[in-house]
Amino acid sequence: xxxxxxxxxxxxxGPSSGPxGPSSGPxGPPLRLDRLTKQFPGRRALDDLSLAxxxxxxxxxxxxxxxxxxxxxxxxxxxxxxxxxxxLVRGIDAHAEPERAKRLIGYVPDEPFAYDRMSGRxxxxxxxxxWGVPRAERTCRIDALAGHFRIGELLDGDVEHxxxxxxxxxxxxxAMLHAPVLLVIDEPIVGLDPxxxxxxxxxxxxxxxxxxxxxxxxxxxxxxxxxxxRVGMLRxxxxxxxxxxxxxxxxxxHGGASLEDLYLxxxxxx
Amino acid sequence: xxxxxxxFAAVMLGEYLAFRRGLVLIADxxxxxAALTLYFVESILVLILLVSLVSYLASGLWIFYRxxxxxxxxxxxxxxxxxxxxxxxxxxxxxxxxxxxxxxxxLLALGVTxxxxxxxxxxxxxxxxxxxxxxxxAGALLTTIAAAVLSRTPTRLGIGIAVAAVVxxxxxxxxxxxxxxxxxxxxxxxxxxxNGKPASIKFIEAKFTLWPSHPFAAALxxxxxxxxxxxxxxxxALVVVPLVSLLLAFTAGRRLYARTLPVVMxxxxxxxxxxxxLAPGRPFPRRLRGPIGAMLERDVVTxxxxxxxxxxxxxxxxxxxxxxxxxxxxxxxxxxxxxHALARLMLFNVxxxxxxxxxxxxxxxxxxxxxxxxxxxxxxxSPISRARLVMAKLALFATLVTVAVVPIALAGTVRxxxxxxxxxxxxxxxxxxxxxxASVLLAFGTAWPDFREANPEVLSTSASGLAATxxxxxxxxxxGWIARAVVLAHAAGDGVTPWLVGGAVVSAALVAGSLALIAxxxxxxxxx
Numbered sequence: 152x153x154x155x156x157x158x159x160x161x162x163x164x165g166p167s168s169g170p171x172g173p174s175s176g177p178x179g180p181p182l183r184l185d186r187l188t189k190q191f192p193g194r195r196a197l198d199d200l201s202l203a204x205x206x207x208x209x210x211x212x213x214x215x216x217x218x219x220x221x222x223x224x225x226x227x228x229x230x231x232x233x234x235x236x237x238x239l240v241r242g243i244d245a246h247a248e249p250e251r252a253k254r255l256i257g258y259v260p261d262e263p264f265a266y267d268r269m270s271g272r273x274x275x276x277x278x279x280x281x282w283g284v285p286r287a288e289r290t291c292r293i294d295a296l297a298g299h300f301r302i303g304e305l306l307d308g309d310v311e312h313x314x315x316x317x318x319x320x321x322x323x324x325x326a327m328l329h330a331p332v333l334l335v336i337d338e339p340i341v342g343l344d345p346x347x348x349x350x351x352x353x354x355x356x357x358x359x360x361x362x363x364x365x366x367x368x369x370x371x372x373x374x375x376x377x378x379x380x381r382v383g384m385l386r387x388x389x390x391x392x393x394x395x396x397x398x399x400x401x402x403x404x405h406g407g408a409s410l411e412d413l414y415l416x417x418x419x420x421x
Numbered sequence: 422x423x424x425x426x427x428x429f430a431a432v433m434l435g436e437y438l439a440f441r442r443g444l445v446l447i448a449d450x451x452x453x454x455a456a457l458t459l460y461f462v463e464s465i466l467v468l469i470l471l472v473s474l475v476s477y478l479a480s481g482l483w484i485f486y487r488x489x490x491x492x493x494x495x496x497x498x499x500x501x502x503x504x505x506x507x508x509x510x511x512x513x514x515x516x517x518x519x520x521x522x523x524x525x526x527x528l529l530a531l532g533v534t535x536x537x538x539x540x541x542x543x544x545x546x547x548x549x550x551x552x553x554x555x556x557x558x559a560g561a562l563l564t565t566i567a568a569a570v571l572s573r574t575p576t577r578l579g580i581g582i583a584v585a586a587v588v589x590x591x592x593x594x595x596x597x598x599x600x601x602x603x604x605x606x607x608x609x610x611x612x613x614x615x616n617g618k619p620a621s622i623k624f625i626e627a628k629f630t631l632w633p634s635h636p637f638a639a640a641l642x643x644x645x646x647x648x649x650x651x652x653x654x655x656x657x658a659l660v661v662v663p664l665v666s667l668l669l670a671f672t673a674g675r676r677l678y679a680r681t682l683p684v685v686m687x688x689x690x691x692x693x694x695x696x697x698x699l700a701p702g703r704p705f706p707r708r709l710r711g712p713i714g715a716m717l718e719r720d721v722v723t724x725x726x727x728x729x730x731x732x733x734x735x736x737x738x739x740x741x742x743x744x745x746x747x748x749x750x751x752x753x754x755x756x757x758x759x760x761h762a763l764a765r766l767m768l769f770n771v772x773x774x775x776x777x778x779x780x781x782x783x784x785x786x787x788x789x790x791x792x793x794x795x796x797x798x799x800x801x802x803s804p805i806s807r808a809r810l811v812m813a814k815l816a817l818f819a820t821l822v823t824v825a826v827v828p829i830a831l832a833g834t835v836r837x838x839x840x841x842x843x844x845x846x847x848x849x850x851x852x853x854x855x856x857x858x859a860s861v862l863l864a865f866g867t868a869w870p871d872f873r874e875a876n877p878e879v880l881s882t883s884a885s886g887l888a889a890t891x892x893x894x895x896x897x898x899x900x901g902w903i904a905r906a907v908v909l910a911h912a913a914g915d916g917v918t919p920w921l922v923g924g925a926v927v928s929a930a931l932v933a934g935s936l937a938l939i940a941x942x943x944x945x946x947x948x949x
Contacts (some may be wrong), residue, residue: 228802264795266719268726271703276705280715281803286704307701325799372821 155363156255156330160178177244180205181255181364182227183331187287189222191417196222198388199236204333204364209355212368212374213410214385214418220368221261224337224383227366228258240333242406257326261337263318269309271302274310282329283326287329296324299354300347315342327358334358336367340374352378354409369417376410384418425583433526433917440530448534452842453852458531459622459642459650466641467520467529467599468743470556475587475739476516476566477560479732482513485564485678487683501679508678509561509670512758515878516560520553528641532693535645543645551663552637558666558674559633569798572684590740621849622650630655633662654846713813719815720789730785730877737780741829744773748833760912764905766837766846774830774851775897778822778858779890786818786859787866787889788880797872811939815863823855834854837907846917853928858893864935865889868942897930900924 168223182204183264189197197219204210212220225237229249238245238252245252265274272293297303300320305313313321316330316360321343339355340348353379355365369375375382376396383393392402400408422819446455494504531537553807605628631634639651673800706718746803748770793800800810827848834847868887880886903924907917 154566228798230798230801256802258798258802260798262795265799266796268723269719270701272702272724273705277715277719278799280706281712281799281805283712283804290704391909399598411943414493 152299154361155358170255176262181241181381182366183239183390184223184227185237185239186398187223187226188234189219189226189231190234196333199224200385200388200390202383202390202393204366206332206362206364207359208381209359209365209367209379211368211379211382212385213370213372213375213382213414214368215420217387218385218418219388221337222388224258224261224335224366224368227335228256229253232303234305241278252352254329255332256332257331259319259322259326259334259336259339261341263322265310265313265321265325267309271297271306271310271313271317275306275325279328284391291315292328293324296327299350301322315349316344320344320347321415323354327354332363333369334365336364338369338371339367340369348374372410372414373416375420381414382410383416386418400414429522429896433522436523437526437530439798440527441534444530444534446565451920452575455646455648456622456625458535458627458646459638461633462531462642462645463625463638463662464529464599465523465630465639466552467595467632469524469552469810470634471595471743472519472523472740473516473556473561474560476519477512478518478563479736481508481560481564482506482571482732483513483729484515486568486682491682491686495682501682502675505561505675505678506681508670509674511558512564513557517553517556520549524549524552531641531645535647537645541644543585544720548637548640548644548659551636551659555579555633555637555661555666558663558668558670561670562666562674565674565681568685568748572681589742593748595746601880620839622648624732626650635755636662647942659885673834698725712803712941713810716800716805716810717813717817717875720814724785727938733877734781737772737777737784738825740780741777741826745776745829745832748761748829748836760909763837763912764908767834767908768845768901768905769915770830770837771834771847771850772897772901774826775834775854775900777826777830777857778854779862779893779897781822781825782818782858782862782893783881783890784877786822787862788877788887789814789818789872790867791872791880792877794872794875811867815860818863819856821861823901827855840911842917843908843911846921847904849921850904850907850924851923854897854900857896858926858932860932860935861892861896862889864938865892868938881921896927899927903905 157316180203183396184200184202187197187200189194200223202210212223212306214220222231226233227240227245229238229245229252232246240252240255243252243255254305264273266277269277275296276286278288279286279293284292293306294303297306300323302320302324304315305317310318310321319340323336323339326336340351343351352374355367357363359380367375367379381393381395382389382399392399394402396410396413399417400411403413405412405416408416444458444461447461448454480913485505488508491504494507499507516726528542532541532545555726603623626635626639629638636651637657639655640659642648643650685949706715709715709718830851831844831848865885865888866880869883870882871883874880874883881890903920907920910920
C-alpha cells in the first residue's frame with residue numbers, strides 16, 4: 152500500500168549528502184542504537200541503551216511514565232543530542248550527518264501538533280517539500296494517504312481546528328509521505344477512533360511487510376501485542392528485557408502470559 | 422521584570438531631559454513662549470490619546486475575544502458582564518503605557534520648567550486619572566464596535582481595508598490638526614511680533630478644541646503657567662467626558678460584547694464545518710521553491726493569516742505613519758542651514774528609525790524561532806540544515822524591516838538635507854541599522870528559544886528579549902551619534918568616510934557575533 156524507500160535512495164540523493172557512491176551509500180539495519188545515554192541536568196533519562204530494528208520488523212518500546220521511551224524517540228529523530236553513544240540509521244550516524252539520516256525517517260510525535268493557520272493539505276505539501284518529494288508525486292500520495300485515513304474532506308480546513316484524532320492521522324500521513332525506511336512513532340493510536348486504529352495497524356503491518364522498519368512506543372499494550380514482532384521494556388532509562396513474545400514468556404517462565412502480564416513482571420513497580 | 426523597569430526608567434529619564442530642554446527653549450522665546458507651551462501640552466495629550474486607543478484596539482480585539490482562557494471562563498459561572506470588566510481591565514493595563522512613559526515625563530518637565538508648587542502635581546495626577554478613564558472607556562467601546570463590524574465582514578481584504586482606512590484617517594487627522602506647519606507658526610507669531618504683545622493662545626485652542634484631550638490639556642496648561650485657558654464648558658468636560666466614556670463602555674459596550682462574543686467564539690474557536698477552507702486543493706509552497714523557500718513562505722502565510730499579529734504590525738505601522746506625518750509636514754527644511762540643529766535632527770531621525778527597526782524586530786524577528794512552538798518537531802526532525810534556514814530567515818527579515826522602515830527614514834532625511842553626500846551617508850547608516858538589529862534579534866531569539874510560549878509579547882519580554890533590546894538600543898544610540906557626527910564633520914569640510922567605516926566595523930562585529938551565537942547554541946528541542 153505505502154512502500155518504504157528500501158534502497159535508501161532518499162539519503163543518497165539528498166541535496167546535502169554530496170555525490171553518492173557505493174561506499175557512501177546507506178548500509179546496515181534501518182536503526183541501531185549503540186550504547187545510547189542521555190543525561191539531563193540532575194537526571195539520567197537513558198542509560199547505555201543498545202537495540203536494533205531490522206527491515207520488515209515492528210519493534211515496540213514499552214515502560215512506565217518517565218522510563219525513557221520518548222527520550223529514545225527524540226534521540227533517534229535528532230530532536231535531542233545524545234550525551235554518549237550513537238544513533239545509526241542505515242549505518243548513517245544521525246548526529247554526525249543529521250540531514251542524511253533524517254531523510255530516511257518518518258516521525259510521529261506524542262503530541263502531533265502541526266502549524267496553525269495552515270490547511271492539512273498545505274502542511275502535507277510543506278512536509279513533502281522539506282523531504283524533497285516532487286510536487287506531482289506528493290500530490291498523488293497525499294490523496295492516497297488522506298483516502299486511507301478518511302480525512303480527505305477535512306484536508307482543506309485550518310489545522311488549528313482539527314481534533315486530536317485528526318491531528319494524529321495528519322501526522323501519520325506526514326510521516327509516510329516520503330516513503331521512509333524507518334518509522335518512529337510515539338503513541339500511534341492515541342486519540343484515534345477504533346476504525347482508524349485498525350487502519351493504522353494495517354498500515355504498519357503493510358509497511359513492515361514491504362521491508363520498512365518501525366520503532367514505536369506506546370502504553371496501549373493490546374496494540375503492541377497485535378502488531379509488534381519484538382518488544383523492549385524500559386525501566387528508569389534502562390532496557391530490562393527485549394525479545395519476541397515467546398522469548399519474553401520464556402524469560403518470565405510463564406507460558407501463557409499476555410504482554411500485560413509480562414509488562415507487570417519486567418517493567419512494573421518492583 | 423526589573424530589567425524592563427530599568428529600561429523604562431531610562432527611557433522616561435531621557436524623555437524628561439528632552440522635554441525639559443525643549444520647554445526651557447520655548448519659555449525663552451518670550452512673547453510666543455506661552456502659546457507654544459500650550460501647543461506642546463495639546464500635542465502630547467493628542468499623541469497619548471491616539472497611541473493608547475490604537476494600542477487598545479490592536480490588543481483588545483485579541484484579549485476580549487481570542488484569549489486562550491476564554492472558553493474555560495465561559496464554562497464557569499462567571500457572568501459575561503464580569504468577563505467584559507476583566508477583559509477591559511486587562512487590556513487597559515497592557516496598553517496604557519503611553520500615559521506613563523510619555524505623560525509622566527512630560528508633566529514633570531512642564532512643572533519643573535514653570536517652577537510650579539506641589540499642588541500642580543497633585544492636580545496633574547487627578548487630571549491624568551480622568552484622562553485614563555476617558556481612554557479606558559473609549560478603548561473598550563471602540564473594541565466592541567470594531568469586533569461587531571469585523572464579525573460581519575470577516576474577509577481578510579475587508580479587515581485590511583478597514584485597518585488601512587483607520588491608519589490613514591488618523592494620519593490625515595494628526596497631519597492636519599497636530600503637526601505644526603509653516604502657516605501655523607505665522608499664525609502664532611505674526612500678530613504678537615507685530616504689536617509687541619504675547620502671542621494669543623486662541624488660535625491653538627481653536628485648532629485642538631474638537632479633540633477629546635483638549636479639556637485636559639487646557640487644565641494642565643492653566644495649572645502649570647497660571648494663565649487662563651479653556652472655557653467653562655471645557656472645564657466641565659474634564660469630568661463629564663470620562664464619565665460618559667465609562668458609562669457608554671459599561672452599557673453599549675457590554676451589550677455589544679455579550680452579542681458578539683458567542684459569534685466570534687463559534688467562528689474562531691469551535692470552527693463549524695461550514696467555515697471557508699484555506700486555499701482549497703492548492704499545493705504548497707505557491708511562490709517560493711525548495712525546503713528553505715517552503716519554510717519562509719510558511720512564515721509569511723501564517724503571519725498573513727493571523728489577525729492578532731497583523732493588528733500588532735498595524736499598530737507599529739501606525740506609529741511609523743505618525744512619525745512620517747511629522748517629518749513630512751513639519752517645516753524642518755528651514756533648519757537645514759544650521760549645522761548643529763541639523764545634526765540634532767539627524768540624530769533624532771536615525772535614532773527613531775533604529776527604534777522602529779528594534780520594535781518591529783522584537784515583535785516579529787526575535788520570536789520567530791520560538792513560534793515554531795509545539796510544531797517545532799517538524800523543523801527539528803526534517804532533513805534541512807538549521808544554519809541554512811537561519812541565514813535565509815535573516816535575509817528575509819532584514820529585507821522586510823528594511824523595506825518597512827528605511828524608505829520612510831530616508832524620506833525624512835531628504836526633507837532635512839539636499840546634500841547628496843549626507844543623504845548617501847545616512848542611507849548607509851540606515852541599512853547597517855536594519856541588517857544589524859535583525860541579526861542581533863534573530864540570534865538572541867534562536868539561541869534561547871522558548872517553544873512552550875506562543876505569545877510573542879511574552880516572548881519578547883523574556884530575559885533574552887531584554888538582553889537583545891538593550892544591545893539594539895545601545896547600538897541604535899551609537900549609530901544615531903555617528904549620524905550627528907557625520908553632519909558636523911561634513912559641515913566642517915571634513916570627510917564623512919571615517920565615521921561610516923567606524924559604523925560599518927561596529928555593525929559587522931555585531932553581525933558576526935550574532936552568527937557565532939547562533940552557531941554555538943545550535944538549538945535542539947531539549948530543555949526548551
